[in-house]
Amino acid sequence: MSHSTSPSRHPLPDASRKMDFVRQGFDAIASRYDLLNDLMTVGLHRLWKREAIRRLDLREGMKVLDLCAGTGDLARLAHARMRHRGLVAALDFSPNMMAAGRERGGTCIPDGNDRIVWTSGDACRLPFADETFDRVVVGFGLRNVVSIETALRETFRVLRPGGMLVSLDTAGPEWKGWRPLYMFHMEHVVPFLGRLFGGSREMYAYLASSSAAFPSPGELRTLFETCGFVDTGYGFRPRFIGGAALVWGRRPG
Numbered sequence: 422m423s424h425s426t427s428p429s430r431h432p433l434p435d436a437s438r439k440m441d442f443v444r445q446g447f448d449a450i451a452s453r454y455d456l457l458n459d460l461m462t463v464g465l466h467r468l469w470k471r472e473a474i475r476r477l478d479l480r481e482g483m484k485v486l487d488l489c490a491g492t493g494d495l496a497r498l499a500h501a502r503m504r505h506r507g508l509v510a511a512l513d514f515s516p517n518m519m520a521a522g523r524e525r526g527g528t529c530i531p532d533g534n535d536r537i538v539w540t541s542g543d544a545c546r547l548p549f550a551d552e553t554f555d556r557v558v559v560g561f562g563l564r565n566v567v568s569i570e571t572a573l574r575e576t577f578r579v580l581r582p583g584g585m586l587v588s589l590d591t592a593g594p595e596w597k598g599w600r601p602l603y604m605f606h607m608e609h610v611v612p613f614l615g616r617l618f619g620g621s622r623e624m625y626a627y628l629a630s631s632s633a634a635f636p637s638p639g640e641l642r643t644l645f646e647t648c649g650f651v652d653t654g655y656g657f658r659p660r661f662i663g664g665a666a667l668v669w670g671r672r673p674g
């Protein structure tokens with residue numbers, strides 16, 4: 422983990438302020454979030470999200486939680502992957518991100534079995550009973566929570582035995598030769614695009630700081646294991662280059 426003090430990074434808010442900072446930040450950029458995601462990843466986040474959903478090994482009729490759902494890309498993909506026969510809960514704590522997601526559809530599809538249920542809540546205190554879900558997916562979410570370990574333990578609690586968690590998040594480059602380019606992108610291009618299109622240089626500078634402070638995929642995998650997950654693994658995306666990574670694990674049973 423690196424904690425650079427580069428002036429182009431936003432200092433990370435301390436734990437007591439982080440929740441409000443993150444919620445207000447996402448509320449402020451909600452209407453432009455999807456556009457910015459496409460610009461900053463040159464559309465690659467769409468491929469990574471599809472891969473995260475494939476890795477979930479979904480079947481019709483499953484109950485799936487999209488944690489830190491934002492505008493609900495992963496929730497919609499999961500729902501489609503189950504041929505619209507399953508239940509997906511999309512949980513977030515930013516009202517504006519959820520409102521933007523609802524506008525894109527999938528609030529409640531009119532056949533009684535087919536539903537995406539938007540739920541307001543904190544990833545570290547999930548409003549669900551133990552062993553509710555067959556699968557949990559979280560996209561670019563763990564980086565933003567106050568305690569990754571608490572969120573993982575909560576996820577473990579709401580997963581049924583045998584259930585799987587897949588996380589997609591930013592990661593440093595796997596091939597170190599890419600590091601200067603990656604750092605330039607994170608510290609200059611992303612905040613610049615954020616200011617130009619998102620109206621919030623601060624929020625996109627925070628993306629660079631929070632990514633730098635986020636555990637590497639290997640470290641995150643170890644944290645999964647500390648929280649009880651088994652059959653864990655990870656993979657950088659794009660392969661051999663990095664910038665993002667998938668990390669997965671299963672609740673034993």
Ligand SMILES: C[S@@+](CC[C@H](N)C(=O)[O-])C[C@H]1O[C@@H](n2cnc3c(N)ncnc32)[C@H](O)[C@@H]1O
Binds near residue numbers: 489490492542
């Ligand atoms: C970077 S966005 C990711 C959205 C979506 N998952 C995606 O992949 O495009 C992070 C989302 O996590 C939400 N979030 C951050 N911390 C949270 C928490 N503690 N509880 C619930 N949602 C949270 C934010 O409101 C935001 O919508």
